[in-house]
Amino acid sequence: MIEKTPLAKRYEFVLLFDVENGNPNGDPDAGNLPRMDAETGCGLVTDVCIKRKVRNYIELVKGGEPSFDIYVKEAVVLNNLNKEAFENNPNIELKKDKLEAKKKDDQLTLARWMCNKYYDIRTFGAVMTMEVNCGQVRGPVQFSFAKSIDPISPQEVTITRMAVTNERDAEKERTMGRKSIVPYEPIAAKPN
Known part of the structure; x- marks a missing residue:
């Protein structure tokens, strides 16, 4: 096995990424809505x-x-x-x-x-x-929560599925669901 040399110095960086019509990190305690800072309205990614x-x-x-x-x-x-x-x-x-x-x-x-x-x-x-x-x-790489650059506007969109889960829904031929997205969210992850 090849021995990997650890980083010898501390480096700081910012990771910028964006999400378009997606959910960067759904909150299971809030029905998978995009995570948000309640005070600023900015999106969060853990x-x-x-x-x-x-x-x-x-x-x-x-x-x-x-x-x-x-x-x-x-x-x-x-x-x-x-x-x-x-x-x-x-x-x-x-x-x-x-x-x-x-x-x-x-x-x-x-x-x-x-x-x-x-x-x-x-x-x-x-x-x-x-x-x-x-x-x-x-480890040498530590993250804190990433935060969107601007406040976000979460939206729920209705989706359909061409398959059904059980026999009693067979005559429906499809089922409906909901999906949470943000139209656009630029996000910055800064070092811890």
């Missing part, structure tokens, strides 16, 4: 959403390449991924009754192994102190 978009992009572009695996993804048991670090470092002395390194150097070896394997741990950091303990890493 740091978690931005990281998910980066992870998806890396998986799409670099998927399958060594050291570009993604740690946080759908339908993955994180403890199973953490166990791989122990399996690939069999000389690590364990604490009694725990999958946790006894020595500080061994803890660092596990965290380094995870950083070398997983792009998102290396980039964003991760807390891997679960039942299978691989330590904690603070």
Whole structure:
């Protein structure tokens, strides 16, 4: 495995992106409406959403390449991924009754192994102190919530689906639904 060199200096940047007739980050507590700052009316995109978009992009572009695996993804048991670090470092002395390194150097070896394997741990950091303990890493790339440059005007549009869900709706031949969008939203994500 190729050892990746971490960033040595702090860099600050602004990520600008826009959304047209879409929903950049729906709020599940508000019926999937676009997230909004109640005081300013500006749209919000969570740091978690931005990281998910980066992870998806890396998986799409670099998927399958060594050291570009993604740690946080759908339908993955994180403890199973953490166990791989122990399996690939069999000389690590364990604490009694725990999958946790006894020595500080061994803890660092596990965290380094995870950083070398997983792009998102290396980039964003991760807390891997679960039942299978691989330590904690603070990544060089940190985001806060992104905010639209101007206030947004969320809209709900009606949509139809050409399929029905159950037998009692079969004679309708289609079902109706609603979708929340913003007509246009330029967004700035600034460093934490």
